[in-house]
Structure formats: C-alpha cells, structure tokens
Amino acid sequence: MKIQKGITWLLISTLAGCSFMYPHADLPPEKAANEIIKAVSPQTHVLISPPGLGISATVFDKVARNDIIGDLERYCANTGGYVIPYQAEEDSFFSNSKGFVCQSRSQKLLTFIFSVRGVNLFVLERRSANDTSFDQSVIDFGYLSPQQRAQLIRQAREKADADRRELQRIASNRTKYVGDRVCQDQGGIRYQGTVEQVAGDKVKVFVERASLINAPGLRPGGFQQQYYWVNYWDVFGCE
Structure with missing residues (x-):
C-alpha cells in the first residue's frame, strides 16, 4: 500500500512538473547552464566570466546546440519560470542574436537570458531584483518587453516632434x-x-x-x- 502511494505521488509530481525530478533545479542559471553544456558536449570549453558577465561556449555541433537549448528551456520551466523567445532587431547591439528569456511566474522578473549567435552560446543570470546591469544586457541582446517597446516608440515620436519644432524655429527666424x-x-x-x-x-x-x-x-x-x-x-x- 505504501509503495502504491509512493508511485502515485511520484506520478502526480511528474505531471505537475515538480522541480525535484530535474537534476539542475537547485542550481542558479549560470551554474546549471555550465552543467548542461558539459553533459551534452563534454569536449566543449565553457568560459566562466566574472560575476555579472555571464558564461559562454562555442558549440559547433547543431544537434548538441539544440539539445542544450531544450535542456535550458526545461530548466526554466522546472525552476518556476516560462520561456519567452526573442529575435534581435537589426538596430540591436547584438543584431544577430536570438534565444529566450526566462520569466519567473512568482516574482514577475526575468531570471536569465540565453542567447545564440551562430555557434556561440551565452547565458546571463539576474543577480538581484534591481540588477540594472542585467536589464541593460537583456536590451542589448535584443529582448524588449511590450512596455519597453511602447516606451521606445513614444520616445522616438517625442524626439521627432522636438526635432521638427526646432527646424521650424530655425526656419521661422x-x-x-x-x-x-x-x-x-x-x-x-x-x-x-x-x-x-x-x-x-x-x-x-x-x-x-x-x-x-x-x-x-x-x-x-x-x-x-x-x-x-x-x-x-x-x-x-x-x-
């Protein structure tokens, strides 16, 4: 009877997506990414930068890259987040960047960003709730929330109006x-x-x-x- 109850709980937990079934759920994003990359592509060297600068790796095998992406998406889901894909615009700092950000369901914050640029992979984690350096890096890599996009559009319109008024002032004088x-x-x-x-x-x-x-x-x-x-x-x- 106890065995049956244990199996039932295990099945329910698995269906519910409980994190104890995921091997890296207790690690912060950059450490988890490091373990995932080493597990999928043992020969790949992972460059671990100082805190706040993320980790990076060059993975030439496309299948391995896709497996790493899939594992990182599962890591996001198993740590209370959900994946938001992004594709950088041409005017982004890293214009050829694409990947996803992981949005925390409970804290309503982005917890980490994963970027792919050709064969180069990059992961950067948020280190605190007010990590402005992380927020700026996310923008540099090309992800913008709907609110940020609306703000940029509004700022562009305001600048265009100001420029037009200045040209009119010069022409009027x-x-x-x-x-x-x-x-x-x-x-x-x-x-x-x-x-x-x-x-x-x-x-x-x-x-x-x-x-x-x-x-x-x-x-x-x-x-x-x-x-x-x-x-x-x-x-x-x-x-």
Missing part, C-alpha cells in the same frame, strides 16, 4: 523674401502659401492650401484660399 514658400501649423493643420510682398517685419502670404499634419493627403473642410499679413517669424520655410 530666417528673413522671408518674395517668392518664398512658407507654412504655418495651427491645431493639427498645416497652411501652405507663397510670400508675395515684404514690408519690414511683415510679409503678405497667399495661402494656397491646407492639409492635416499627420495625414498630408487629407484636406480640412471649409478651407478657402486667401491673403494674410503676418510677422515673418510666424511662418517657416517649407516646400
């Missing part, structure tokens, strides 16, 4: 001459026209057309061509 093409932005609409007369700081502009700034092909309703006298710094040169 330039003296205007008859025949210059000029624009003025108002409430999401860009008005375009031609300078037809200059009188001191004032310029007479024939406003020929208007379009939406974010959709130049669209025209606002109710627009009519007409003349305006404005300060030369209130308009900027444009095509």
